[in-house]
Amino acid sequence: MTSDPHRPRYHFLPPANWMNDPNGLIQWGETFHLFYQYNPAGAYHRNIHWGHATSADLLYWQHQPVALAPTPGGPDADGCWSGCAVNDYGTPTVIYTGFRLPEVQTPCLAVSHDGLLTWQKWPEPIIPSPPVDLDLLGFRDHTVWHEDGRWVMLIGAGIRSQGGTVLLYRSDDLRRWEYGGPLLIGDAGQFAPVWTGAFWECPDFFAVNGDHVLICSVWDQRPYYTIAMRGEYRDARFTPSLTHKLDYGDAHFYAPQTMPIRDGRRIMFGWVMEGRSEAAVLAAGWAGVMSLPREVRLASDGQVVALPIAEVRQLRGAEQQVAPGLIMPGAPQWVPIRGAHLELEVIMLPPPHGVASVWLRASPDGAEATMLRYDRAAATLTLDRSRSSLSSDVWRDAHHASLPLAPGEPLYLRIFLDGSLIEVFANDRRSITSRIYPSRPDSDGVALQAAGNPAELVTMRSWEMADIWA
Numbered sequence: 001m002t003s004d005p006h007r008p009r010y011h012f013l014p015p016a017n018w019m020n021d022p023n024g025l026i027q028w029g030e031t032f033h034l035f036y037q038y039n040p041a042g043a044y045h046r047n048i049h050w051g052h053a054t055s056a057d058l059l060y061w062q063h064q065p066v067a068l069a070p071t072p073g074g075p076d077a078d079g080c081w082s083g084c085a086v087n088d089y090g091t092p093t094v095i096y097t098g099f100r101l102p103e104v105q106t107p108c109l110a111v112s113h114d115g116l117l118t119w120q121k122w123p124e125p126i127i128p129s130p131p132v133d134l135d136l137l138g139f140r141d142h143t144v145w146h147e148d149g150r151w152v153m154l155i156g157a158g159i160r161s162q163g164g165t166v167l168l169y170r171s172d173d174l175r176r177w178e179y180g181g182p183l184l185i186g187d188a189g190q191f192a193p194v195w196t197g198a199f200w201e202c203p204d205f206f207a208v209n210g211d212h213v214l215i216c217s218v219w220d221q222r223p224y225y226t227i228a229m230r231g232e233y234r235d236a237r238f239t240p241s242l243t244h245k246l247d248y249g250d251a252h253f254y255a256p257q258t259m260p261i262r263d264g265r266r267i268m269f270g271w272v273m274e275g276r277s278e279a280a281v282l283a284a285g286w287a288g289v290m291s292l293p294r295e296v297r298l299a300s301d302g303q304v305v306a307l308p309i310a311e312v313r314q315l316r317g318a319e320q321q322v323a324p325g326l327i328m329p330g331a332p333q334w335v336p337i338r339g340a341h342l343e344l345e346v347i348m349l350p351p352p353h354g355v356a357s358v359w360l361r362a363s364p365d366g367a368e369a370t371m372l373r374y375d376r377a378a379a380t381l382t383l384d385r386s387r388s389s390l391s392s393d394v395w396r397d398a399h400h401a402s403l404p405l406a407p408g409e410p411l412y413l414r415i416f417l418d419g420s421l422i423e424v425f426a427n428d429r430r431s432i433t434s435r436i437y438p439s440r441p442d443s444d445g446v447a448l449q450a451a452g453n454p455a456e457l458v459t460m461r462s463w464e465m466a467d468i469w470a
Ligand code: DQQ
Pocket: 020, 021, 037, 048, 081, 082, 083, 097, 140, 141, 201, 202, 217, 223, 254, 255
């Protein structure tokens, strides 16, 4: 598969087959552990196991044997779905969702006594069934932390005809849990500032700079996007004052999970799902990529943002620079950068009335190109995938992020290209993560374009990124 041009080289993914959510993120001793939703049988979502990988630096990974597999006849007979890992006073412990067909989801637990490699399951579900007074669409995904001497857990859910919710539980031993009510209930009938859907998958909850942040993945028959809510946590209830998309690539940054690490940072990985037909995915034999490791921060405008950890710079290889200057309106101006596994840094002053674009993964005739466009009047950054591939079975919808710039503030882009993966970070306050599948081998060019008025290029650098598997 290493010859597959769509396969990323500096992002984590299993050697083959299906991967979705990151699970059980934990720093244990000197090692970071990443578990993930995995189907060892093929590149499709069924019979989910927990895959496992370890790293000393969050950049380079060692594949480990599968950590959890469904137990025939058990509560997880048809899948070990998403969950988290905690340090139970020295014992690595995972809490995950046991899945049984047709639709039974129950919280399960397993412990490891050999350094997180093999896991012994607790014989019974740790919560036999969801609260009876709620008409729930499901009951899955877990985040657990220690608070005031007890364990607290959130479980994702949705209340029929009402909206997404997360349910709070408390425990002294991680095995017997008391229900403490919903932390928050969303309203699926409300569309502004952002629709929060029917079900909240993969909740994550933590403090940042004194405020609390609840992250949920919005689901309604399918994944939509991840939202971040910022607000006040008091008496087991959460009152958000700000709700927004966490990443503007919509379903391509889904089910993220965070872990606090010893140096004080909160590290996040998200699942970057494919954007092509099932047939194309099956033919490729692999599906799903992890985002770059990101650090969760509050952006200058108050939104929650997850930016690449500083260590990602260690992956930079050969550097190229483009001379600064004006980009006159008209045809795209090609720059002498080529590649499919690059980091690009672009700082430019977009025209006050007009549009500035960066063409990525572009063929020399422009037949294939992914356009990252900033429209200053609309204060919008758009990732336009409409010409990203000549192949007919890929997703081409555009992603939009509102990004107002202060007067005189340049547009500052960090763009990561890695085969079919693209991650864009703008002004340290927005991210757009997506997938593109250029079909031509010469679709590896980069160009700049202005429309309406000239744009000014201040800095442009690129780096060939390391192959973490080489
Ligand atoms: N993926 C898991 C579920 C979760 C969903 C199943 C989110 O636990 O709700 O693979 O992508």
